[in-house]
Amino acid sequence: MAIAQSSILQQGSTIGIIGGGQLGRMLAMAAARLGYQTIVLEPQDKCPAAQVATSQIAAKYDDPDALETLAVLSDVITYEFENVPVEAARSLAQKKPVYPPPAALEISQDRLGEKQFLRECGIATADFIAIDGQKELDDALAQMSGRGVLKTRRLGYDGKGQHLFNRPGQATRHVFSDLGGVPLILEALVPFVAEISVIAARGTDGTITSYEPARNEHINGILHRSTVPANVSPQTVEAAVAAVQSLLTKLDYVGVIGLELFVMEDGSLLANEFAPRVHNSGHWTEAACVVSQFEQHIRAICGLPLSDCHRHSDCEMENLIGEDVMQLPALLQQKNTMVHLYGKNDVRPGRKMGHITRLK
Ligand code: AMP
Numbered sequence: 001m002a003i004a005q006s007s008i009l010q011q012g013s014t015i016g017i018i019g020g021g022q023l024g025r026m027l028a029m030a031a032a033r034l035g036y037q038t039i040v041l042e043p044q045d046k047c048p049a050a051q052v053a054t055s056q057i058a059a060k061y062d063d064p065d066a067l068e069t070l071a072v073l074s075d076v077i078t079y080e081f082e083n084v085p086v087e088a089a090r091s092l093a094q095k096k097p098v099y100p101p102p103a104a105l106e107i108s109q110d111r112l113g114e115k116q117f118l119r120e121c122g123i124a125t126a127d128f129i130a131i132d133g134q135k136e137l138d139d140a141l142a143q144m145s146g147r148g149v150l151k152t153r154r155l156g157y158d159g160k161g162q163h164l165f166n167r168p169g170q171a172t173r174h175v176f177s178d179l180g181g182v183p184l185i186l187e188a189l190v191p192f193v194a195e196i197s198v199i200a201a202r203g204t205d206g207t208i209t210s211y212e213p214a215r216n217e218h219i220n221g222i223l224h225r226s227t228v229p230a231n232v233s234p235q236t237v238e239a240a241v242a243a244v245q246s247l248l249t250k251l252d253y254v255g256v257i258g259l260e261l262f263v264m265e266d267g268s269l270l271a272n273e274f275a276p277r278v279h280n281s282g283h284w285t286e287a288a289c290v291v292s293q294f295e296q297h298i299r300a301i302c303g304l305p306l307s308d309c310h311r312h313s314d315c316e317m318e319n320l321i322g323e324d325v326m327q328l329p330a331l332l333q334q335k336n337t338m339v340h341l342y343g344k345n346d347v348r349p350g351r352k353m354g355h356i357t358r359l360k
Contacts, residue, residue, distance in 0.1 A: 016074030
């Protein structure tokens with residue numbers, strides 16, 4: 001479909017980015033390469049994104065004055081993390097285009113609504129039960145034969161805010177209060193054989209393109225490695241792509257999305273969650289595709305033609321967590337390896353400091 005010139009954001013226009021972490025940094029770098037300016041809203045001064053963006057508004061994400069300034073200075077606004085206050089995104093959307101749509105943000109912030117929505121899109125998920133108290137937890141666990149993953153409905157990430165029940169009879173007494181006494185969801189424990197994710201994009205004209213799924217391995221709840229191809233059957237790849245297409249269409253989405261899926265022994269899929277943003281498991285696209293997920297997102301929100309997501313190499317991406325980054329000299333000597341650091345000075349355990357992508 002031809003894209004109308006008028007819907008394309010002109011060169012030199014400004015993209016507002018809410019959030020100043022590494023995803024915002026890589027979005028700002030991609031935006032600069034396409035001739036756009038960027039302004040980052042992030043309280044932390046000299047954050048990873050602000051180091052490479054055109055400018056920064058150093059304020060909280062819900063600061064009304066800062067939001068007003070962001071709306072005035074930006075031609076289009078996006079975000080790099082899913083805990084952006086929905087009210088902030090909605091108020092901005094009354095003044096300038098906000099992509100992905102705030103409704104996608106809102107759905108992704110509550111695991112319960114997210115799972116219900118995935119099912120409305122025809123995408124299978126694990127069974128789940130909403131939990132608001134100790135008795136409900138005991139009853140729900142009994143229904144699930146004592147096995148399940150208990151998660152906070154909101155604000156969980158990298159496996160935080162979760163409790164695993166992997167054998168019947170485990171104590172539940174302190175679990176509800178240990179997780180903060182907040183609304184929870186108990187999910188059936190999924191006996192998956194692999195975890196994959198699919199990164200896809202939808203343009204302002206409704207065009208959808210999708211990268212090949214990656215196979216993801218986690219250590220201590222944090223993504224460790226993404227490998228492409230994912231070594232799953234063509235039918236599984238097709239089902240993953242169909243699922244993300246259905247999700248993007250139902251959300252009337254614009255931008256890049258990441259959908260995480262469990263692969264079952266028979267090759268069928270259960271969706272875990274989606275992220276309305278560029279995704280850690282899509283960092284490999286930077287080295288193994290001509291157009292990365294970051295550029296694809298910028299293209300989508302600026303009304304530019306999308307890439308077909310062609311991949312020129314097999315690859316694996318590994319996160320550099322905490323002290324992993326100390327191995328930099330050795331990493332730089334690895335063959336066919338792209339190193340990407342996030343400009344974080346404080347090395348802390350569990351902190352994402354960078355990543356490498358090795359072409360195979
Ligand atoms: P999440 O925060 O939902 O992405 O979960 C983090 C990790 O926990 C996932 O990548 C899985 O490895 C594991 N996990 C999450 N939910 C389940 C589940 N219902 N059954 C089995 N493992 C799960």
